[in-house]
Amino acid sequence: MLVKGQWHGKWHPVQQKDDAGRFIRQSSTFTQRLEQGAAEASGRFQLYVAYICPWATRTLIARTLLGLDAHIDIKVVDPVLSDFGWKFGQFPGGSAVDTMAENTMAVEYIHQLYTQSDREYTGRATVPVLWDTENNVIFNNESSQILRIFDEDLRPLHQSKLDLYPEALRSEIDAFNERIYHTFNNGVYRAGFASSQAAYQEAFNDVFTTLEKLEHHFTEQPYAVGRQLTESDIRLFVTLVRFDIAYYGLFKTNLKPIQAYPRLSEYLERLLQMEAFAKNTRVDHIKAGYYSVKALNPGGIVPVGPDLPWFRYLEAYQ
Ligand SMILES: N[C@@H](CCC(=O)N[C@@H](CS)C(=O)NCC(=O)O)C(=O)O
Known part of the structure; x- marks a missing residue:
């Protein structure tokens, strides 16, 4: 995980626990919504995911169901967490190391997106990440909100009549x-x-x-x-x-x-x-x-x- 923008290598999947040994999940920190400009949002966002991850898969399914595949590109990390967290690699179906044309930043690890967004970020570098290519920051990293962004905020781009939150x-x-x-x-x-x-x-x-x-x-x-x-x-x-x-x-x-x-x-x-x-x-x-x-x-x-x-x-x- 990251502590004040520095990677701390002792990755441990047991995120946090209480005194009785119960698992506690970290809450998400980037939580923007799109209030306007949906019609121009085609190509603005990039979605970083892992197919292993149920939370990331929520967003992938919504993206396809709503017909947003052509408007939001995805980048798929390797399923196996490296010592530096989620990483682009060689696993079949994954994406290659991601070169962001805009800022010539080569993204090999998901944690780079977090420090690029907040130099002092402390927390786990989780997927999914909805990346804003206009401002070069994480727009949202909470899957339940990304679902609503796709369903409600990006409605003008939908190629489907579905309403996932009627x-x-x-x-x-x-x-x-x-x-x-x-x-x-x-x-x-x-x-x-x-x-x-x-x-x-x-x-x-x-x-x-x-x-x-x-x-x-x-x-x-x-x-x-x-x-x-x-x-x-x-x-x-x-x-x-x-x-x-x-x-x-x-x-x-x-x-x-x-x-x-x-x-x-x-x-x-x-x-x-x-x-x-x-x-x-x-x-x-x-x-x-x-x-x-x-x-x-x-x-x-x-x-x-x-x-x-x-x-x-x-x-x-x-
Ligand atoms: N609140 C987040 C949870 C995401 C989450 O926990 N993702 C896991 C993978 S399934 C992760 O990236 N874990 C990396 C870590 O904890 O270091 C959401 O629903 O979007």
């Missing part, structure tokens, strides 16, 4: 997001990075109580909220799709895989039939990235399985 459903969407964030999206991390048995148990219970409720929810409804696709589906999907291939083993959330939940499996497959969900799911990046976390898997061995029925939806894109 007025009439906003309170329901907010409530759904809130329900699954702590117990599921971050719940799996709380289980994986718990440093006490009690903290792990608490997170484990949250994860599986939530999955049972969701299984019931999808016996009655096709989507997370209402009868249409919304940002809540994106937020649920990114964790569901990583569950059997990474969290079940590495994070020890192993009561049952998603495959053992028939309605959730159907839901997952329903979403994966859409290009935006399939194209932005890279199983090779997800496995290589999670299983490279030394604190959880010191030998670095990446499991070969599982072989899942929904892999067939990804074939066209890998």
Whole structure:
């Protein structure tokens, strides 16, 4: 992480913990929104992502769903965190070292974007990063806000009629997001990075109580909220799709895989039939990235399985 703009090499995935060993995630610091100028924003922003990362994948899916691919370029880092954090490298599907034509800055590491934006930055250099090429600064590094920037602020550029955060459903969407964030999206991390048995148990219970409720929810409804696709589906999907291939083993959330939940499996497959969900799911990046976390898997061995029925939806894109 960075401390007053200097890289401190002792990277540790356990971000912060409380006295009972519970994992605490850092909150994001660059949080601009676009108030005007959306029509001229084509090409202004660049999105830095890692396919391993569920938060970054939220933004990738929204970008494709809304038809913004032609307006916002992406830069994909290697899935394996280096000693200097996220890095551009050789992994298939990743981007080469990024030369920013504007300021001739060669970006090899994501932390360079942070110090370029704030010379004194202290914190972790996380993805996603929405980079403003006009002002050469990080515009926003909080995925939930980047989703809203794409959906609301950049509406004039959309090549789709979708509205991921419709007025009439906003309170329901907010409530759904809130329900699954702590117990599921971050719940799996709380289980994986718990440093006490009690903290792990608490997170484990949250994860599986939530999955049972969701299984019931999808016996009655096709989507997370209402009868249409919304940002809540994106937020649920990114964790569901990583569950059997990474969290079940590495994070020890192993009561049952998603495959053992028939309605959730159907839901997952329903979403994966859409290009935006399939194209932005890279199983090779997800496995290589999670299983490279030394604190959880010191030998670095990446499991070969599982072989899942929904892999067939990804074939066209890998
Ligand atoms: N609040 C951020 C969280 C992003 C985040 O935690 N990203 C992880 C990857 S999944 C990261 O970049 N971690 C690097 C680090 O912690 O040093 C968001 O949702 O955008």
